[in-house]
Amino acid sequence: MATNNGEVEEGGGSGRRTSPTPSNTRLRIKTDPFLVCCRCFSVVTALTAVLCIVVNVFSAIESFKDGSDVFDGIFRCYAVLVAIVVVVAETEWAFFIKFWKVLEYWVGRGMLQVFVAVMTRAFPDDTGTRKTLVLLQNIASYMLLACGGVYIISGILCIGFLKRARQKTEISREQAVKDLEDLERRREELEHLLIEERD
Secondary structure, X not given: OEOOOOOEEEOOOOOOEEEOOOOOOOXXXXXXXHHHHHHHHHHHHHHHHHHHHHHHHHHHHHHHHHOOOHHHHHHHHHHHHHHHHHHHHHHOOHHHHHHOHHHHOHHHHHHHHHHXXXXXXXXXXXXXXXXXXXXXXXXXXXXXXXXXXXXXXHHHOOHHHXXXXXXXXHHHHHHHHHHHHHHHHHHHHHHHHHHHHHO
């Protein structure tokens, strides 16, 4: 016989046994569109910084190979190192951000990206022998310059602060959902144990 709670009562013998219907309901977390947009922009910025790394590596190789401009090669090596910092900053790795607190703020992150863009664009090849490389340098530098400009403007408008606040809210919500699921799982285990003891 079915009860109002979705439990089945079985008669027979000296008592009745109730078997609870297992709950298969999963709590779903609503995705924040604002955080999704921020993550997509971070991916675009990181890929642009990677392009700057590739361009500067090829420029350094060409400079050292010819031997005509060693200083340009050294300059490109520094540009690669700073661009790597930009890529790591976009991952928001907690261990890294702990030592580079300024990169937690969007204005500081944007200024670093603008610096890398300027380093990538500096000392262009005016001889015309490396047109493809110069074209890639222009594309990478202007793209990263645009990303840095967006970061600086967004930081001034406190959008970075809003993002961090929403991230904390999302983490708290995920933890609450996880705790509720653990409690539900524990409740079902206790109900099964109770049924076995009655048997």
